[in-house]
Amino acid sequence: MSATKLLVLGIVHISGGAHGYQVRSELQSWRAETWAKIKPGSIYHALKKAAADGLLTEHAEPGNSGPERVLYRATARGRDEIVELVRDGLRRTHDPDMLNAAIAMLPMLTRSDAIAHVGERVARLEAELVVRAEWQEHPHRDIPEHIPEHVREQAELWAGHARTELEWAKSLSKRLSEGAYTMADDPGSWQTVPDPLKMHL
Structure with a gap:
């Protein structure tokens, strides 16, 4: 929702x-x-x-x-x-x-705000990958006996997605830092859309 x-x-x-x-x-x-x-x-x-x-x-x-x-x-x-x-x-x-x-609504943020929150995503993904790497080194310690060993493939799939997403997030942060896209604090941004009600006052 x-x-x-x-x-x-x-x-x-x-x-x-x-x-x-x-x-x-x-x-x-x-x-x-x-x-x-x-x-x-x-x-x-x-x-x-x-x-x-x-x-x-x-x-x-x-x-x-x-x-x-x-x-x-x-x-x-x-x-x-x-x-x-x-x-x-x-x-x-x-x-x-x-x-x-x-x-899709990224330009609603100021440039620094967007960079900060993409940076938070990067930090979370990096932390999750560290936990995943530790689990992969000692898999049997955390796998209940009733869970099939091949279920670890799900973890491998997720880790692959996370690494790809992490690379993308770092790249987006870099592009934003270099001035990509018209953000909320830039001239002509979505934030400057005039209020139709005020225009008629």
Whole structure:
């Protein structure tokens, strides 16, 4: 649910306001159903829940040739929530859906903030690989008798994924340090999207 929540809030924010159908269409164009396991029904549920929690505002608008539509806009709390979810997705291991969502919304963070949380992911992966290496040196000490010995292959698979992910995270940190991508504290960032309500005051 966190990945869906992050992407829904993010799409509404960077759009400056969006209807449910627009959010769904945008995420479908990103193929988010394949890398974040987002289902169409969960998008509308996430919008309603975010509005109920004060993360989005709802504005009824007359439909072109049908019933009223609801326009959603991110509140200040909603924008803060996006930032916290991106941070969490970057540093949390073993949650690929959340990591993918965080990468999609990476420019919501300042450059130094993004580097710091990617660095935390690097540290966690390195620590987990140390524990895994120790386990591989003394496997029988930690394997209960009822678990087949070949189950260690699962650990080998995970360690391979972790090493690849660690290499990627270090590379991302380096690219960010070298100025890659337009981040929240850069000119033209998503954070500078004008608030449509304030524009009409």
